[in-house]
Amino acid sequence: MSVAQQGARLEARAWGWRHAGRSAWALPELDLAIEPGERVLLAGASGAGKSTLLRGFASVLGGQDEGEQRGELLVDGMQPELVRGRVGLVLQDPDTQIVCDRVGDEVAFGCENLGVAPEEIWPRVEAALSDVGLAVPLSQHTGQLSGGQKQRLALASLLAMQPSAFLLDEPTANLDPSGARSVRDAVERVLDRTGATLLVVEHRVELWADLVDRVIVLDSAGRLVGDGSPKAVFAADFQVLLDAGVWVPGHTPSTSARRPGPAQTLLAARELAVGRRSTPPVLDDVSFDIQAGKITAIVGNNGVGKTTLSLTLAGLLAQKSGTLRAALELARGAGDSPIRWKSKELLTRVGMVFQEPEHQFLTSTVRAEVELGLRALGIRGAELTDRVTQLLGVLGLADLASCNPFTLSGGQKRRLSVATVLVTAPQVIVLDEPTFGQDRNGWIVLAELVAQAARDGSAVVAVSHDEQFVASVADVIVVADAGGTKVREVRS
Amino acid sequence: MSSARAARVSSPPLNTVNPVTKLCALVVLSLPLLLTIDIVSASVAVVLIVLASPLAGFGPVRLARRAWPLLIIAPIAGISMLLYAKPGGQIFWSFGLINISESSVTLAVAVTLRAFALALPAIVLFAGIDPTETAYGLIQVAHLPDRFVLGTFAGARLVSLFLEDWRSMELSRRARGLGDGSRLRRLPAMAFVLLVFAMRRGSALATAMEARGFGAPGKRSHARTSRLGWIDLALLVGCVLIMAIAISVAVVAGTFRVVGS
Numbered sequence: 001m002s003v004a005q006q007g008a009r010l011e012a013r014a015w016g017w018r019h020a021g022r023s024a025w026a027l028p029e030l031d032l033a034i035e036p037g038e039r040v041l042l043a044g045a046s047g048a049g050k051s052t053l054l055r056g057f058a059s060v061l062g063g064q065d066e067g068e069q070r071g072e073l074l075v076d077g078m079q080p081e082l083v084r085g086r087v088g089l090v091l092q093d094p095d096t097q098i099v100c101d102r103v104g105d106e107v108a109f110g111c112e113n114l115g116v117a118p119e120e121i122w123p124r125v126e127a128a129l130s131d132v133g134l135a136v137p138l139s140q141h142t143g144q145l146s147g148g149q150k151q152r153l154a155l156a157s158l159l160a161m162q163p164s165a166f167l168l169d170e171p172t173a174n175l176d177p178s179g180a181r182s183v184r185d186a187v188e189r190v191l192d193r194t195g196a197t198l199l200v201v202e203h204r205v206e207l208w209a210d211l212v213d214r215v216i217v218l219d220s221a222g223r224l225v226g227d228g229s230p231k232a233v234f235a236a237d238f239q240v241l242l243d244a245g246v247w248v249p250g251h252t253p254s255t256s257a258r259r260p261g262p263a264q265t266l267l268a269a270r271e272l273a274v275g276r277r278s279t280p281p282v283l284d285d286v287s288f289d290i291q292a293g294k295i296t297a298i299v300g301n302n303g304v305g306k307t308t309l310s311l312t313l314a315g316l317l318a319q320k321s322g323t324l325r326a327a328l329e330l331a332r333g334a335g336d337s338p339i340r341w342k343s344k345e346l347l348t349r350v351g352m353v354f355q356e357p358e359h360q361f362l363t364s365t366v367r368a369e370v371e372l373g374l375r376a377l378g379i380r381g382a383e384l385t386d387r388v389t390q391l392l393g394v395l396g397l398a399d400l401a402s403c404n405p406f407t408l409s410g411g412q413k414r415r416l417s418v419a420t421v422l423v424t425a426p427q428v429i430v431l432d433e434p435t436f437g438q439d440r441n442g443w444i445v446l447a448e449l450v451a452q453a454a455r456d457g458s459a460v461v462a463v464s465h466d467e468q469f470v471a472s473v474a475d476v477i478v479v480a481d482a483g484g485t486k487v488r489e490v491r492s
Numbered sequence: 493m494s495s496a497r498a499a500r501v502s503s504p505p506l507n508t509v510n511p512v513t514k515l516c517a518l519v520v521l522s523l524p525l526l527l528t529i530d531i532v533s534a535s536v537a538v539v540l541i542v543l544a545s546p547l548a549g550f551g552p553v554r555l556a557r558r559a560w561p562l563l564i565i566a567p568i569a570g571i572s573m574l575l576y577a578k579p580g581g582q583i584f585w586s587f588g589l590i591n592i593s594e595s596s597v598t599l600a601v602a603v604t605l606r607a608f609a610l611a612l613p614a615i616v617l618f619a620g621i622d623p624t625e626t627a628y629g630l631i632q633v634a635h636l637p638d639r640f641v642l643g644t645f646a647g648a649r650l651v652s653l654f655l656e657d658w659r660s661m662e663l664s665r666r667a668r669g670l671g672d673g674s675r676l677r678r679l680p681a682m683a684f685v686l687l688v689f690a691m692r693r694g695s696a697l698a699t700a701m702e703a704r705g706f707g708a709p710g711k712r713s714h715a716r717t718s719r720l721g722w723i724d725l726a727l728l729v730g731c732v733l734i735m736a737i738a739i740s741v742a743v744v745a746g747t748f749r750v751v752g753s
Contacts, residue, residue: 058703060699060703084705091700096693096696097696099646099697099706101622101623101624105715108716110705112712113707114710115712117713118713118714121715161705343665343671344669346671347669352667354664356657356660358689359661360664360667362670376669
């Protein structure tokens with residue numbers, strides 16, 4: 001694209017935002033100036049108001065019924081709603097931001113909204129797709145793209161609008177490592193080409209550290225606690241950053257030591273082929289043992305069928321072929337095939353944490369959600385109260401005990417959904433992306449909970465893209481791949 | 493690009509028809525059948541539609557493969573007529589309110605054929621219709637408002653996500669010990685949660701669209717042009733002819749009958 005663009009200047013003047021119905025300000029008062037062409041990483045605790053700031057600059061915070069604003073935000077010295085299109089926003093979940101059915105129309109959509117002349121739109125579309133390295137036909141269905149491709153499509157869709165600033169809200173949170181890398185590289189190419197300003201929110205700073213020239217850190221109350229070059233910020237007072245939940249390069253957390261006990265197989269998968277009903281299998285010939293006291297990680301690219309495999313192992317989806325056999329110690333008289341177990345029988349034997357936490361919430365308060373499993377085990381009275389209170393404290397959800405689970409932040413929902421399953425101590429625990437969306441502090445809590453479950457004798461199976469999590473807790477790694485799944489023992 | 497063009501050359505003529513024309517064609521083909529009720533007009537219409545289907549890329553085999561459920565659904569519509577229609581002519585069998593008579597048999601056959609005559613064109617016309625082209629057609633040809641059309645089509649995309657949500661909710665109930673017993677009893681609670689999902693996904697999509705400048709003041713442009721051509725006229729003329737023939741034959745045969753007469 002031969003357009004000489006200039007970066008936008010972003011400025012916050014004593015700006016604050018409070019969500020409707022909350023008493024605390026998500027962001028109390030922020031003063032900040034980002035110069036044209038600067039590349040800034042915005043880091044900080046979950047719920048520090050980072051997304052709110054991005055949405056404010058993109059002018060999509062909604063009206064007064066969404067919340068209350070004070071101070072002002074300026075884009076090139078103007079109110080954001082007056083210069084719509086000068087800043088572009090990419091959201092975390094690629095599935096919720098695709099509007100059209102086909103790749104070409106999706107990229108063209110933003111241009112149409114800006115009223116770009118039709119003969120100019122298609123050259124822009126082609127250029128944007130090539131800039132982000134998305135070499136698919138314009139007529140390709142958007143639903144068929146992988147997670148990394150969808151995020152690059154979202155980026156191309158903005159690029160075609162020729163914004164002067166890119167605001168990216170955890171653009172790689174959903175992605176496997178290679179997909180995340182492809183998105184980061186696409187962003188770099190785009191910035192080199194356009195000279196646009198960048199403001200990216202990300203917990204995992206490592207991926208972005210060498211791309212940005214400035215890091216801004218907010219603490220959990222939304223106050224500015226760090227601002228400067230990556231080197232300076234990470235070197236200065238890393239304890240402040242660690243407290244704020246930022247992943248500081250070189251300060252990888254570790255879980256406390258754990259020694260797997262004697263091998264005892266609870267579930268044995270043999271030549272398993274898995275897939276949804278009425279579709280051909282996505283993975284086949286998968287064979288491995290799930291053992292008590294061990295953590296098995298299932299890794300592999302987006303879309304390879306890891307979630308389908310995990311649902312099959314959890315007795316929720318029938319396998320296409322092969323066998324999944326429960327040992328006598330697990331079956332306890334219920335038969336050796338988990339898919340045939342009744343729901344009640346499954347409850348005490350295999351627990352499943354779903355990819356989308358909201359799918360598994362059944363009650364209307366955080367406290368009731370944790371109580372549910374304990375009650376099913378027959379725990380009542382003071383013991384129930386004590387255990388729930390203690391667990392909510394560990395999860396950092398004590399203040400939110402009476403809130404509706406649906407109103408929690410993404411990271412909080414994830415912690416709650418993992419805890420509700422772990423608390424009932426099923427013999428086999430299957431987790432789909434347990435550390436998704438966590439800042440460093442949330443991550444430590446979750447990794448520790450999972451390690452503790454294994455220490456207590458449960459067999460844990462975790463699907464994960466999180467390399468740090470896998471490296472720090474897995475005893476066995478299953479690499480899911482359509483061309484042949486491999487099993488690797490990493491600790492015994 | 494060249495492969496796409498090659499595919500277009502070998503594709504049936506109907507694919508180049510504007511989606512809006514297809515909607516109109518469906519109205520032309522169904523309205524007369526909804527207003528009349530006799531055997532001959534419906535049978536002639538069914539025969540002509542089957543004969544014209546190859547122009548839309550539906551040979552007999554493909555048509556049969558798509559339309560076979562009609563063999564079950566259409567007679568169901570006919571049976572109620574058979575049993576409960578106003579008796580007339582010779583009465584063959586009666587039991588309580590049920591009267592199978594000469595006229596109810598005729599009516600049952602007419603209604604069954606009508607179900608075919610109404611459903612077949614819908615199958616043939618809307619197979620492989622492109623949602624985006626339809627949206628462009630509705631905006632540029634039918635002149636419906638952008639916001640309405642694009643909002644509707646974007647919302648329709650979410651339906652597949654809702655199906656996914658529903659399936660996950662079923663599985664999660666099984667995982668949490670609540671999956672035994674009747675599905676019907678779980679339905680209200682699950683439907684409520686699905687509604688919550690629908691609202692959340694809907695508002696997320698609205699934000700994403702707004703973030704891309706949708707709804708901003710100023711005129712939108714259109715990346716693709718949707719226009720009408722000779723082929724659109726040909727389709728409409730063809731459909732009018734089919735109906736004219738069907739009704740004329742019925743009139744000549746003396747079986748023509750309007751609903752309510």
